[in-house]
Amino acid sequence: KQEVTQIPAALSVPEGENLVLNCSFTDSAIYNLQWFRQDPGKGLTSLLLIQSSQREQTSGRLNASLDKSSGRSTLYIAASQPGDSATYLCAVRGIQGAQKLVFGQGTRLTINP
């Protein structure tokens, strides 16, 4: 059974810092890995999608990497801003069975002005 873990559960940093969020998964048989952002009381917004054959994806100040063999992904946020404060979730889509996404518990990020 696929399990996804995100460390740390919460992170607070001053504005302007570069930071890394971590995601690990137990089964490397995946189609892809997706990073989401969730603001309090809101739905999930897709940030980056990395296919299993890819090593990284970039969008603006965000860069996500994938090491499928070791079951790890990182989300790098450059020059953090208070508007980046949110919960960040990673999710993997397995090859076996249903087309479900298996989610981590998320990292709650606070950027202090």
Place this chain on the structure above:
Amino acid sequence: NAGVTQTPKFQVLKTGQSMTLQCAQDMNHEYMSWYRQDPGMGLRLIHYSVGAGITDQGEVPNGYNVSRSTTEDFPLRLLSAAPSQTSVYFCASTPSRTDTQYFGPGTRLTVL
């Protein structure tokens, strides 16, 4: 495009009542799913559909029914609400297994 829409945004039910959570998407996506999000449990798959007329169970299907008569709509029915079904419910859609998953804004359900 409106994307994925869900109604209602909030709902309070009494134990034993039934209701339907509505989900619609205008992106012509074949795959649609329902998730619930609970503190400490993360998001868990309830039911999913890979196309009109095709549905299947996810991780936590008990107490819920779904149907998919059209590509656009994927309603979730609570047959007899229980306090354990108090949660935030998200509908999602994607064109295929290798594509981005798009989520609706959620329905916050409280069962008393």
